[in-house]
Amino acid sequence: MTDRARILVVCTGNAARSQMAEAFLARIPGIHAASAGTHPAGVHPLTVRVLAEVGIDWSTAHSKSVTEMLDQPWDLVLTVCDAARDACPVVPGARRTTHEGFPDPAAVDGTDEERLAAFRGVRDAIAGRMPVVAAGLLVERGGPR
DSSP states (O other), X not given: OTTSEEEEEEXXXXXXXXXXXXXXXXTSTTEXXXXXXXXXXXXXXXXXXXXXXXXXXXXXOOOOBGGGGTTSOOSEEEEOSHHHHHHOOOOTTOSOEEEOOOOOGGGOOSOHXXXXXXXHHHHHHHXXXXXXXXXXXXXXXXXXX
């Protein structure tokens, strides 16, 4: 694990966006990913559902507090919501921090289908962006290990 690039993904509740980002990053060779929240709220059931739709079993995931991750070395701390970017504590030992904002699908009101569509849209946006984030980090480190 120490040879892999380490990415911590942070959002407010660690319920949707950061969980999705962790799920996609964890499947990239050379990457060790984890996620946490500034105010962990439990993994949203629709997060588990939309990840399952793309073949990722996330049923055993749980929300974690960013304070649990502060004593670990991170190559990159990635915030995925504006509130977490503003509230995220300094992570000692983090080589770099960056922000990739995504809308909160849990904040969408509407029918079940509209809410599910919001989760799918955010999932797809995150799925498209995480390989780019990982590739940039791996290039910085001299390639996958």
